[in-house]
Amino acid sequence: MAKLPAMLSLRHLLMLSLAVNVSLILRMVYEGEREGTNKNMEGYNRIIQKSRLVIPSTSFANSTRKDRSGGMDNVINLDQGDPTMYGRFWRQMGDRTTIIIPGWQSISYFSDPTSICWFLEPEFAKEVVRLHNVVGNAVTEGRHIVVGTGSSQLILAALYALSNHDAPQPISVVSAIPYYSSYPSMADYQKSGLYKWAGDAYTFDKDGPYIEMVTSPNNPDGHTRQSVVNRNQGLLVHDLAYYWPQYTPISFASDYDLTLFTVSKSTGHAGMRIGWALVKDREIAKKMTKFIELNTIGVSKDSQLRAAKVLKTVSDSCEEENSQGGQESFFKYSYKMMEQRWKLLRAAVDSGDLFSLPEFSSGFCNFLNQESKTQPAFAWLKCEGDIEDCESFLRGHKILTRSGKQFGASPKYVRISMLDTDDNFMQFIDRLSIIQN
Numbered sequence: 001m002a003k004l005p006a007m008l009s010l011r012h013l014l015m016l017s018l019a020v021n022v023s024l025i026l027r028m029v030y031e032g033e034r035e036g037t038n039k040n041m042e043g044y045n046r047i048i049q050k051s052r053l054v055i056p057s058t059s060f061a062n063s064t065r066k067d068r069s070g071g072m073d074n075v076i077n078l079d080q081g082d083p084t085m086y087g088r089f090w091r092q093m094g095d096r097t098t099i100i101i102p103g104w105q106s107i108s109y110f111s112d113p114t115s116i117c118w119f120l121e122p123e124f125a126k127e128v129v130r131l132h133n134v135v136g137n138a139v140t141e142g143r144h145i146v147v148g149t150g151s152s153q154l155i156l157a158a159l160y161a162l163s164n165h166d167a168p169q170p171i172s173v174v175s176a177i178p179y180y181s182s183y184p185s186m187a188d189y190q191k192s193g194l195y196k197w198a199g200d201a202y203t204f205d206k207d208g209p210y211i212e213m214v215t216s217p218n219n220p221d222g223h224t225r226q227s228v229v230n231r232n233q234g235l236l237v238h239d240l241a242y243y244w245p246q247y248t249p250i251s252f253a254s255d256y257d258l259t260l261f262t263v264s265k266s267t268g269h270a271g272m273r274i275g276w277a278l279v280k281d282r283e284i285a286k287k288m289t290k291f292i293e294l295n296t297i298g299v300s301k302d303s304q305l306r307a308a309k310v311l312k313t314v315s316d317s318c319e320e321e322n323s324q325g326g327q328e329s330f331f332k333y334s335y336k337m338m339e340q341r342w343k344l345l346r347a348a349v350d351s352g353d354l355f356s357l358p359e360f361s362s363g364f365c366n367f368l369n370q371e372s373k374t375q376p377a378f379a380w381l382k383c384e385g386d387i388e389d390c391e392s393f394l395r396g397h398k399i400l401t402r403s404g405k406q407f408g409a410s411p412k413y414v415r416i417s418m419l420d421t422d423d424n425f426m427q428f429i430d431r432l433s434i435i436q437n
């Protein structure tokens with residue numbers, strides 16, 4: 001028998017066969033989608049039942065993916081967390097989220113002059129409270145709601161409101177590494193005299209007041225977090241953009257002083273640019289409102305009305321799911337999608353030695369009423385071995401990601417969006433499997 005080349009060891013053959021397996025499964029998923037026939041889905045299901053990858057039969061059957069003939073040539077951009085993957089659900093909802101706004105409506109700057117946040121649309125506020133009650137992820141009682149143009153604007157409003165305007169020095173803003181990559185630039189881009197980025201919360205040792213951004217689940221690594229500095233002059237902003245059932249078990253109703261949420265990551269409507277803050281202290285809520293008044297004289301009423309309708313549809317879908325014949329709720333649907341994506345990603349990563357992913361424990365989700373997994377909106381991928389700059393390495397394979405450096409961490413890590421279109425995501429999985437050979 002001819003000798004195998006030294007390079008082609010048994011281990012290599014095993015890895016190759018795993019990669020081919022993953023690639024084959026992905027191709028079957030894709031072909032099944034393209035044909036859109038039950039026959040193909042049955043064939044696909046037979047294959048995945050035999051494989052290590054067990055994926056619910058709903059899979060990507062009605063995927064928005066079109067053409068994957070790009071091979072290795074096209075650029076796959078997973079740098080940003082653009083939540084386009086939820087588009088299919090909303091298309092299926094048809095007119096349930098359609099609103100009509102006549103020309104005479106929403107003319108005034110004011111929504112509710114009696115409220116602290118005078119530009120907050122009452123209908124939007126009502127649906128925010130209802131959704132938190134349905135999901136159980138936040139206490140709304142005794143809270144002031146401040147609406148913002150995305151939670152991005154509310155982060156700045158919070159920094160403005162929490163800083164002492166008479167202090168001789170700007171207050172330090174910290175967050176634990178790896179932190180959301182926008183915090184440093186948001187804190188510093190206007191060179192404010194009120195607040196200043198001071199880096200990693202773990203190593204922060206300056207005396208005096210500080211603001212700590214606590215992101216949970218965390219962007220980029222998906223872990224559940226608590227404040228880390230814990231000194232008595234600390235002011236906390238809890239950024240809970242990802243505290244929703246599709247990403248993490250809802251184990252308690254958050255009950256903090258200042259909490260931020262956004263439709264961008266909860267329902268996927270990033271383009272609507274709507275976020276909200278739940279604020280305990282009346283004076284802080286007033287100052288945040290003032291910031292938004294100075295900044296944009298309020299927040300688009302049209303967007304708030306649209307957001308109210310979307311949140312209402314989500315809450316309705318949760319309540320209807322339990323009634324007979326009710327459709328799958330938005331969160332059940334998105335949980336399953338995230339579950340499938342994480343299974344595919346882990347299978348691709350496990351088919352070789354080049355990459356690794358964080359592990360997460362599961363927990364009981366009070367909303368789903370079952371043990372559920374942590375399946376973050378971003379994959380915090382590590383390049384193993386000699387690859388020191390994971391972002392450049394993947395860029396060499398035409399996969400655009402965000403380097404760990406931008407999160408204050410090692411360049412051996414990259415952040416990869418898990419929320420892109422099925423098409424992009426599947427191309428990425430396919431390419432990752434090929435690279436591992």
Ligand SMILES: Cc1ncc(COP(=O)(O)O)c(C=O)c1O
Binds near residue numbers: 152219241262275
């Ligand atoms: C942790 C975190 N906070 C805030 C934001 C900003 O979201 P928005 O689209 O609501 O401005 C993001 C967006 O990616 C995020 O990841």
